[in-house]
Amino acid sequence: MTGEALLTVDGLVTKFDAADGVVHAINGVSFDIRPGETLGVVGESGSGKSVTMMSLLGLIPSSVGRIAAGTARYRATSGEVDLLKLSERQFGRIRGREIGMVFQDPISSLNPVMTVGRQIAESLQRHLGLGRRESRSRAIEMLARVGIADPSHRVDDYPHEFSGGMRQRVMIAIALAAGPRLMIADEPTTALDVTVQAQIMALVRELQAESELAVIWVSHDLGVVAGLADRVLVMYGGTIVESAGVDDLFENPQHPYTRGLLASIPGTGLAGSRLASIPGTPPSLQHELKLCPFADRCSHAIDRCARERPGLTPISADHSSACFWDIDASRQRDGVAVIAQREGM
Numbered sequence: 299m300t301g302e303a304l305l306t307v308d309g310l311v312t313k314f315d316a317a318d319g320v321v322h323a324i325n326g327v328s329f330d331i332r333p334g335e336t337l338g339v340v341g342e343s344g345s346g347k348s349v350t351m352m353s354l355l356g357l358i359p360s361s362v363g364r365i366a367a368g369t370a371r372y373r374a375t376s377g378e379v380d381l382l383k384l385s386e387r388q389f390g391r392i393r394g395r396e397i398g399m400v401f402q403d404p405i406s407s408l409n410p411v412m413t414v415g416r417q418i419a420e421s422l423q424r425h426l427g428l429g430r431r432e433s434r435s436r437a438i439e440m441l442a443r444v445g446i447a448d449p450s451h452r453v454d455d456y457p458h459e460f461s462g463g464m465r466q467r468v469m470i471a472i473a474l475a476a477g478p479r480l481m482i483a484d485e486p487t488t489a490l491d492v493t494v495q496a497q498i499m500a501l502v503r504e505l506q507a508e509s510e511l512a513v514i515w516v517s518h519d520l521g522v523v524a525g526l527a528d529r530v531l532v533m534y535g536g537t538i539v540e541s542a543g544v545d546d547l548f549e550n551p552q553h554p555y556t557r558g559l560l561a562s563i564p565g566t567g568l569a570g571s572r573l574a575s576i577p578g579t580p581p582s583l584q585h586e587l588k589l590c591p592f593a594d595r596c597s598h599a600i601d602r603c604a605r606e607r608p609g610l611t612p613i614s615a616d617h618s619s620a621c622f623w624d625i626d627a628s629r630q631r632d633g634v635a636v637i638a639q640r641e642g643m
């Protein structure tokens with residue numbers, strides 16, 4: 299991992315125009331990622347993980363939604379661009395070339411009537427201008443690279459001839475064929491069994507070790523993220539509620555939502571309130587977010603939470619949380635209470 303950020307997202311706001319009004323899906327998301335880094339993005343369903351990634355990739359159709367604010371400075375090989383301001387034509391040089399994408403469902407992302415070899419070769423021809431023969435041999439190389447056995451024969455197979463795990467490997471081969479510097483993977487292993495998931499994760503780590511590939515790995519599964527990420531963003535209600543190095547997040551979670559999320563994984567030592575047992579439902583996104591999105595479900599809410607929206611505030615060099623609750627003061631209070639109890643006061 300090296301110094302300067304590859305991508306810096308600042309104040310992303312994305313809205314949808316639904317039949318019954320505006321959906322405030324993303325409410326000011328800011329983060330960055332450095333070359334070689336793996337950033338895990340977690341949060342429950344509807345928290346805005348996919349919409350954030352789709353916004354960055356120019357995949358929000360103007361017929362349904364819009365990016366209302368923000369910048370996403372990406373340091374492309376040919377110079378810096380703002381991903382939130384690119385035209386569809388300009389994105390043609392970014393998606394697949396600078397930024398590779400892997401989604402949950404390879405069946406809908408792969409073309410069912412084109413051999414996997416042609417699909418990899420197409421990316422190589424379009425982005426790198428390689429000829430037919432050269433791109434075919436590179437496609438075979440890529441298939442071998444992602445662990446497909448007998449690649450010189452499999453290159454002529456169609457997507458349905460591969461198993462789920464192998465199709466996801468093919469997706470990774472396509473995503474990485476043109477040598478992007480960032481890979482955005484949205485729940486890429488969710489549909490796969492645990493063993494295949496582990497193989498894919500090991501494969502991505504291996505590929506990263508060979509280059510400075512940065513990876514954004516979206517998952518609702520904190521266990522997967524723990525095994526893969528250097529740093530984690532926790533999303534809730536279209537905001538980032540906590541951002542920290544992976545060890546720090548697991549050892550010293552700050553935000554009440556993160557603590558609930560971690561308590562729902564067995565063996566984390568954070569016994570108690572399982573996420574499922576936190577009363578209430580995710581916030582309505584029908585209105586602009588003016589207060590803490592977690593306020594309705596939070597057992598630590600104080601008066602201020604009903605008046606203001608907390609911003610993401612640094613706790614230490616690489617750890618931020620968006621919460622007014624003073625966790626240290628609570629610990630001290632609890633400590634005093636325990637001592638008082640012990641001493642029979």
Ligand SMILES: Nc1ncnc2c1ncn2[C@@H]1O[C@H](COP(=O)(O)OP(=O)(O)OP(=O)(O)O)[C@@H](O)[C@H]1O
Pocket residue numbers: 314315316321323341342343344345346347348349350362363518583
């Ligand atoms: N086309 C759309 N029109 C209206 N609202 C939308 C549209 N697409 C997404 N949303 C809303 O945006 C919010 C964020 O959705 P998003 O898909 O990013 O969630 P997610 O965190 O990826 O969830 P999951 O874990 O289920 O994939 C949700 O409330 C969703 O209903």
Ligand code: SF4
Pocket residue numbers: 553554555590591592593594596597598599600603608620621622623
């Ligand atoms: S800001 Fe308030 S309501 Fe929101 S998570 Fe923190 S304590 Fe709870």
Ligand SMILES: [Mg+2]
Pocket residue numbers: 347348349484
């Ligand atoms: Mg999603």
